[in-house]
Amino acid sequence: VRIVLVGFGNVGRTLAAILADPSPYAGLKGLDVSVVAITTGSHGTLANPAGIALGPALASFERAGGFTPADPDHSGLATLEVLTRLDYDAVVEMSPLDVVRRGEPAISHVRAALERGRHVVAANKGPVAWSYRSLVELAARTGARFLHEATVMDGVPVFNLARHGLRGATVLSLEGILNSTTNWVLGAVEQGRGVEEAVAEARRAGVAEADPSLDLDGWDAAVKLAALANAVMGGELLPEDVERRTLASLDLDRVRGCPARGRRLKMVAAARRDGGRILGRVEAREIPLDHPFALVEGTSSILRITTDLAGSISVVEEAPDLRTTAYGVLSDLMSLAD
């Protein structure tokens, strides 16, 4: 598979490092991937139809903070030009999520590839959250595949579980703890820290991003919930239609007082059917200590899927790292061979 990487942040570089040397991972033996372009929003582009040498590209990117004309495969093409002009089999969309632009420019990237019949593996949640149905229809028309396993819960195969494991069952509702930063910060607040102090700690621990507002305002969870509702419940839920409670709106004394009452306050993202529609909320819930959600600490996450026929199934991800997100992409790349 000849692939284009869009975005070269933490996940992209972790993926490139695994692809540069997959030998420690026995299961990747069958993976035959050649990266023919790496393109970023503001850190330059590399392109080489014979395949980019990933080790040197990684080293040079980290040294210079981006690709420069000094790189052997340096290209002047912008991302959309790469996707519409170059030859490739699949694109891996890993550009940063832009909530204000409602998933753009990632949606245009995905569309450009699908229109040419090229497969898409999305780690960016925007296209699944804002344009799922039209992109799936486009893919069906051109014979391409639109996969997006890494968009929610990193490498936990929530979308594959629903697609391959819940055939014939109807998902009635979903609820989960889907945002690491909020969950991490709530844990620290529970132990007595202030929100700002906790956020600073989360940033130092590499959990929160430089600007964690998308997490703290519930946008990250709302976008993930919309992605799940669209792909797993067959709905059309937009992130902006998800009712959001922000971390700032919480009474910190209530957070701290919960454990004494045998409870913990958690931010839960929940979607349920209401007639033909799907309603979504990101809300603070008091969880009893003997409920599985109460055990989800720090960067771990959980999703509970309630169905008509298959009962109630939960999946839990424990302490993911960058490799598990990169794995979500790898898993999709391996599925393309089907």
Add this chain to the structure above:
Amino acid sequence: VRIVLVGFGNVGRTLAAILADPSPYAGLKGLDVSVVAITTGSHGTLANPAGIALGPALASFERAGGFTPADPDHSGLATLEVLTRLDYDAVVEMSPLDVVRRGEPAISHVRAALERGRHVVAANKGPVAWSYRSLVELAARTGARFLHEATVMDGVPVFNLARHGLRGATVLSLEGILNSTTNWVLGAVEQGRGVEEAVAEARRAGVAEADPSLDLDGWDAAVKLAALANAVMGGELLPEDVERRTLASLDLDRVRGCPARGRRLKMVAAARRDGGRILGRVEAREIPLDHPFALVEGTSSILRITTDLAGSISVVEEAPDLRTTAYGVLSDLMSLAD
């Protein structure tokens, strides 16, 4: 799909009831199944190439405690004769597990169908636990499929999760609470009941079978662990090679003393790689109360899958019923259409 049902116990009858009237389940709309034979070990056989009327068959079976010559489609064929002589597309193996006979006669049933190139959907764990590799090889030779989602954790798609969701990842170890009866009885013992009293209660609650010894002796968990090790870890673990602790070997005071020390005693089935082999154990473990395994109550179950690339993923099934096991079979039947 023209199917044969082997075994007509609780799961078989629940499946037949759903197939008789799938209209409450929107997701089953695409399911096109005709039951051309129902065959049991000692409760008779029905066969009709045009499809058995399932409603009347269920009613008559429950009235008479089996099929009788009074049934319109009554047949004198034994199970193996049905499988080798009649025409069908797939067999659903739901006969009772026989540990003493190491999975027979179910293994012969599966083999008879696969040899004729007919698909197999197994709810009986024996074939996956004792003969996985040879059956998979046979299926590959004849172009048939051997599916077995309902064998472990009912309708929770553990095998589909591993097959479709963990591509490229290597499963390093598995651990789970896989046997309902033991878990239910341990909970009652913790609350002060004796083992016999608790078993009697479990029987009355419909959790334990009339003869629960396979559960209490750890055989059921060992067979499930072997099935998982074979199909998910690519090993060749036999149930008799799983080290087993029985419930009878536990010190009841230790079970009851655990909560005071912030722990619960749970029977955990665990498999791990040891060089080229896979080692399996069913053992009593003291689980801290803030560990997800401590929350698994009664008939619920959990499986934790630790991988090289995808991190550590757990799946939890909450309070299954007969319908969720029947769903495991339905899910496989729907996969056959791929």
